[in-house]
Amino acid sequence: MTVSTATEATARPGRRLSDEAFITSLVAAVAVGLFIVASVAVPNFFQPLSMLNLITNNWAVISLGVGVSFLLVSGNFDLSVGGIVALSGVLAVWFAQAPDGANALSTGFGFPTWLAIVCAMAGALAVGGLNALFVVALRVPSIIVTLGAMMVARGIAQVITQGSQRNTNLPDDFGVLGNLTMFGTSVKLPVVLMIVLVLVAVFIEKKTVFGRLTYWIGANPVAARLSGINNALHLTRLYLFSAAIAGAVGILLASEFKSGFSNRGTLMEFDALVISLLGGIAITGGFGSVIGMVFGALILAVVTSAATGMVLSPDWQFILKAIAVFLAIVTQTWALARRNR
Amino acid sequence: MAVMTQTASPDPVQPASGGDRIARFFREYYIYFVLVAVVVLLSVANLDKFDLFERGNFLNQNNIINILRVSAPLLTLAGAFTLLMVSGYIDLSVGSAMSLSAVIYALLAINGVPFLPAFALTVVAGAGLGAINGFLVVRLRITPVIATLITLSLYKGLALLLVQDGVSAIKSGGGLKMPSWFNTYGRVGTFLELPAAFWVAVIVTVILIVAQNRTLLGKYAAATGGNPTAAKLSGINTGAIVFLLYVIVGMTAALAGIARSSFMSLGDPLSGDGMELTAILVVLLGGTAFSGGEGRVIKSFIGALIIMALTVGMLTLVPAYFQTLVLGAALLAAAASNHLVSRKESRS
Numbered sequence: 001m002t003v004s005t006a007t008e009a010t011a012r013p014g015r016r017l018s019d020e021a022f023i024t025s026l027v028a029a030v031a032v033g034l035f036i037v038a039s040v041a042v043p044n045f046f047q048p049l050s051m052l053n054l055i056t057n058n059w060a061v062i063s064l065g066v067g068v069s070f071l072l073v074s075g076n077f078d079l080s081v082g083g084i085v086a087l088s089g090v091l092a093v094w095f096a097q098a099p100d101g102a103n104a105l106s107t108g109f110g111f112p113t114w115l116a117i118v119c120a121m122a123g124a125l126a127v128g129g130l131n132a133l134f135v136v137a138l139r140v141p142s143i144i145v146t147l148g149a150m151m152v153a154r155g156i157a158q159v160i161t162q163g164s165q166r167n168t169n170l171p172d173d174f175g176v177l178g179n180l181t182m183f184g185t186s187v188k189l190p191v192v193l194m195i196v197l198v199l200v201a202v203f204i205e206k207k208t209v210f211g212r213l214t215y216w217i218g219a220n221p222v223a224a225r226l227s228g229i230n231n232a233l234h235l236t237r238l239y240l241f242s243a244a245i246a247g248a249v250g251i252l253l254a255s256e257f258k259s260g261f262s263n264r265g266t267l268m269e270f271d272a273l274v275i276s277l278l279g280g281i282a283i284t285g286g287f288g289s290v291i292g293m294v295f296g297a298l299i300l301a302v303v304t305s306a307a308t309g310m311v312l313s314p315d316w317q318f319i320l321k322a323i324a325v326f327l328a329i330v331t332q333t334w335a336l337a338r339r340n341r
Numbered sequence: 342m343a344v345m346t347q348t349a350s351p352d353p354v355q356p357a358s359g360g361d362r363i364a365r366f367f368r369e370y371y372i373y374f375v376l377v378a379v380v381v382l383l384s385v386a387n388l389d390k391f392d393l394f395e396r397g398n399f400l401n402q403n404n405i406i407n408i409l410r411v412s413a414p415l416l417t418l419a420g421a422f423t424l425l426m427v428s429g430y431i432d433l434s435v436g437s438a439m440s441l442s443a444v445i446y447a448l449l450a451i452n453g454v455p456f457l458p459a460f461a462l463t464v465v466a467g468a469g470l471g472a473i474n475g476f477l478v479v480r481l482r483i484t485p486v487i488a489t490l491i492t493l494s495l496y497k498g499l500a501l502l503l504v505q506d507g508v509s510a511i512k513s514g515g516g517l518k519m520p521s522w523f524n525t526y527g528r529v530g531t532f533l534e535l536p537a538a539f540w541v542a543v544i545v546t547v548i549l550i551v552a553q554n555r556t557l558l559g560k561y562a563a564a565t566g567g568n569p570t571a572a573k574l575s576g577i578n579t580g581a582i583v584f585l586l587y588v589i590v591g592m593t594a595a596l597a598g599i600a601r602s603s604f605m606s607l608g609d610p611l612s613g614d615g616m617e618l619t620a621i622l623v624v625l626l627g628g629t630a631f632s633g634g635e636g637r638v639i640k641s642f643i644g645a646l647i648i649m650a651l652t653v654g655m656l657t658l659v660p661a662y663f664q665t666l667v668l669g670a671a672l673l674a675a676a677a678s679n680h681l682v683s684r685k686e687s688r689s
Contacts, residue, residue, distance in 0.1 A: 077486075134673060140680045141631050143486060147618060148672035155666025163662030262662075270490070283484050313506055318498030322491045329483055329491075 022339065023280035023332055024292040031298040038306040045309050054301040056187065059194040060085070060249050060265075062297045064272040065279075066201045067242025069293045072276050074238055075218040075285025076142040080131055081246040081272055083153030084124050085265030088250030090157040090166065092120035093260030098169045105161065106168040113173050117251055124247025125240055127153045132236040150269060157262040167259030178256030190252045197245070201290045214238065219286030274321055275300055278328045300324060368682060372627055372643045379647050383654035399654050406530070409539050410604065412649040413527065414439065414597035415619060416542035419627075419641040420549035421593040422620045424559070425586045428579075429566035429633025430478065432587065433489040435594045435620055437496035438470045439613030442598030444500045447511035447608025450523050460526075464595045470496060471591020475584035493617070500610035511608030519606060527603030538600035545593060549638045562586065566633025622668060623648050625675040628682075 017025070039046035055062075064081045071078045095116035097108025111119065127149055134145040160166075180189040205211040217224045217231050225231050254260050279296030281288025303324055304317050367374075383399040391398040398404070418435060425432055442463050449459035470492070477488035504511055513519045527538040553559030564572040565579045572579050594613075601612050626644035629636025648671070652664055 130673075134677060138677050138680060140676045144621065144625070144631055144676045145673065147621070148669050148676060151618065151665050151669025151672060153669075155663070155669050158662040158665055161662075162660065270494075273490070274494075277487065283487055313502070315498060315501035315506075318494045318501065320498075322493075322495035322498065325487070325494075326477075326483075326491050329487060330481065 019336060019339070020280075020287060020289060023287075023336065024289050024295070026332070026335060027278070027280050027292050027295045027299070027328075031295045031302065034299060034302045034306075038302050038309075042306045042309040045306060050305065052187075054298060054305065056191045058297050058301050059191045060253060061268060061271045061275060062294060063190075063194045063197055063245055063249050064242075064268060065275050065293045065297060066197055066290055067238075067245040068269075068272040069276045069279070069281055069288065069290050070201070070205075070214055071142075071238050071242055072273075072281045072283060073218045073285060073288055074214045074235060075221060076135060076235065076238070077273070078131065078146050078239065078242045079143065079269040079273065080127060080146040080149040080153060081242060081249075082265040082267060082269035083150035083157070084127050084243055084246035085250035085253065085268055086157040086262055087127065087153040088120045088124040088247035089254030089264055090160050090250075090260035090262055091123045092116050092251045092254050093166045093170065093174075094160055095119045096170055096174050097166060098171070101169045105164070105166050108166070108169065113171055113176075116174075120251050121244065121247045124243050124250065128240040128243025129236075131243070132239040135239070136232045136235050146269075154262065157260075161260060161262040163262060165259050165261040167257075167261075170258055175255055175258040178252045178254070188256075190249075190256070193248075193252075198290060198294060205290055210234075210237075215286050217285075221285075271300075274325055277325055280328070280332055296328075299328075368628075372640045372647075375626075376643050376647050376650075379650050379654075383650060386654075386658055399650075399657070404653075406534050408649055408653045409535055410528065411653065412645060413536070413538040413542050413600040413604070414613075414616070415623065415645045415649060416539070416642060417545055417593050417597045417600060418590075418616070418620050419623050419645040420546045420638040421586070421590045423624050423627065423629055423636050423638050423641040424549065424553060424562050425590050426621075426624050426629050426631065427566050427633060427636040428562040428583055428586055429569065430485045430583055430586070431489065431621070432471075432474060432590050433486065433617045434470070434474060434492040434496055435590060435597075436613040436616035436618075437493045437500065438467060438591055438594035439598040439601065439616050440610050441470065441496045441500040441503075441613075442467050442595035443602035443612050444503045444511055444598075444608040444610050446595075446599045446602050447519070447523075448503060451511060451513070451517045451519055451608075453520075456522055456526070460599060463599055464592050467591045467593075467595020467598070468588050469591070470594070471588040472584070474591065475587035478587065479580045479584045497610070497614075504608070504610050510610065512606070524603050524606045527600045527605075538603060541596060542600070545596065546638060546642050549589075553638050558582070558585070563634060566630075567635070618672070619648065619668070622672045622675060625672070625679055628679060630679060631676065 044050070064085070068078050068081060093108070093116075095109045095111045096113055097106065097110070099107060099110040101107030109116075130152070131142075131146055131149050134140045134149075135142045178188070178190060181187065182189055182192050205214070213224070213229060213234055217229065217234060221231055250265065253264055275296040276288070276293045277283070277296070278299050279288065279292035279294070281293060300321065303320050307316050307320055308314070380399070384393065387398050394400050394402070396403065418439075422432065422435065445466050446459055446463040449462060450456075454462070474489055474492055477483045477491065478485050481488075483491075508514075526536065528536055531537050532540060553562075561572070561577050561579075561582045564575070564577055565582055569579055597616070598613060602608050605612065623644035624636065624641045625631065626647065627637065627640030627642075629641065648668070651667065651671075655663065655667065
């Protein structure tokens with residue numbers, strides 16, 4: 001419908017790069033370019049610690065971006081992830097809290113931590129299943145479904161926490177997972193998990209039938225169905241995959257802060273969508289890559305942290321995000337159109 | 342987005358059986374039954390504690406007036422949003438546009454601009470915000486969801502920037518004082534004890550109902566949503582229609598912002614947050630197909646009344662933190678039932 005050139009992503013013979021690789025390199029070049037500009041222009045930007053922070057501060061959104069990217073490639077939205085982050089964190093805390101609290105908000109089920117985590121993951125997967133049910137079986141447009149599911153998930157989290165948070169009466173081992181530092185450095189477990197997740201996702205995307213089917217369905221759902229692909233099953237798996245990632249992120253965040261907060265993850269679904277778009281994933285489906293999404297996240301991180309370094313008020317982040325996405329969409333469309341002329 | 346839908350018009354050739362006629366009647370008027378059902382349920386829910394019209398019960402006069410007063414922003418928006426969705430497009434930035442308008446209006450007022458110029462300037466600004474959306478969607482051909490997501494972020498950022506650091510909203514203080522007329526528009530009863538903001542919402546809705554039923558705008562919007570290619574081939578300037586609808590939505594978002602800002606007596610840069618979801622919810626509740634082609638302004642108006650009655654009336658029954666869950670469930674239910682109905686119709 002729009003950005004239509006993006007879907008005609010068939011590499012012509014004799015070309016070294018496919019359109020997809022071309023866009024990914026473009027995004028990577030922009031990320032590196034911005035990084036160099038920021039290093040020169042912004043005082044105190046070029047420091048090992050701040051460079052590390054670009055990645056470590058964004059582990060949650062990048063992880064969510066993996067699930068969201070796969071769904072976007074298949075031609076569907078997932079705007080429910082922010083709500084799932086809140087829900088799974090709140091559930092994990094609720095199940096783990098000792099049953100002898102002084103008031104309702106400090107009283108839970110007293111499950112051992114591992115069982116609380118399993119139950120919280122089940123809650124997250126249930127929301128993923130809800131998404132799949134409405135999108136696949138009832139064929140309701142995914143943007144509406146996942147926005148509704150986001151509200152339902154966050155709504156349940158708010159009911160469980162009575163609109164605020166649960167953070168007392170927790171077993172000591174609940175705070176281990178989110179705060180575990182790795183390899184004797186300050187890098188925490190969630191960051192390592194995010195890197196592993198990205199590597200696995202890239203492998204699935206490029207080297208497995210599952211990954212290629214995702215592109216096929218996104219590029220032309222009707223053709224995919226007519227060639228015997230079970231679209232419904234595939235999309236269901238993708239929604240469960242995305243919900244599982246969001247559930248894990250929510251549990252890790254709850255563990256890191258030792259609290260289940262019903263407003264955690266607010267707007268994370270939009271950030272995950274924004275970095276996917278910055279990374280060159282086409283909203284029409286069938287085009288884009290996880291690597292591009294990671295570079296998209298880097299672009300956003302460089303821009304926002306450079307803005308903070310230049311002592312702009314934090315309110316600027318919304319405007320910067322808007323400008324970045326706008327420029328990304330326009331240049332990507334333009335570059336592809338020029339290339340395939 | 343709109344390519345796959347068939348316009349679901351009743352087939353004139355097929356003779357309607359009795360069951361069909363009842364089904365069609367119900368489909369046409371269900372929204373009024375839902376409104377009546379919600380009102381009745383909320384009225385009897387507290388009967389054990391209060392009399393029917395006593396203070397504390399839903400049907401109490403002051404309660405009804407209060408609900409209609411706080412409904413003004415949503416009621417203003419619902420009609421224009423319906424027409425936009427009928428034409429197969431969407432505007433996720435209405436909440437941010439509303440916040441930004443509220444801030445602009447409060448800034449003008451606090452700096453000494455009288456009511457009418459401040460009002461007019463804000464509506465013009467709202468039209469400008471809508472025009473930006475229209476430009477991104479129609480001229481630059483960016484997908485509506487993405488284009489309005491960009492402006493959602495942009496308008497929200499602008500609204501936050503217009504409010505000084507360290508202050509949460511535009512309000513009296515720091516040598517500036519909000520004029521005394523500021524909350525008259527959204528709060529003080531004029532006709533039937535309801536404020537001007539509510540009557541403006543009614544007037545806007547009536548104008549849009551007339552526009553939908555009696556002018557080409559309504560027909561062209563439906564044609565654009567039902568089958569964009571056919572609409573274009575039959576000579577309709579679909580781009581101009583869509584652009585105009587975005588401008589109208591922007592203007593109603595500004596009116597909504599003024600109403601909210603006046604009601605709260607401040608220019609809150611977050612006051613419109615989540616309004617886009619509520620707007621989508623009431624429009625879907627009113628039976629508008631998400632993919633475009635059909636939908637009625639009046640039904641969305643009723644849908645907005647239902648949602649406001651529910652959200653306010655619910656507060657006497659359950660704590661406020663149930664609100665998100667109920668609205669989310671309503672959104673899913675409305676979307677699913679709509680979709681099932683229109684699928685059934687297009688199959689038969």
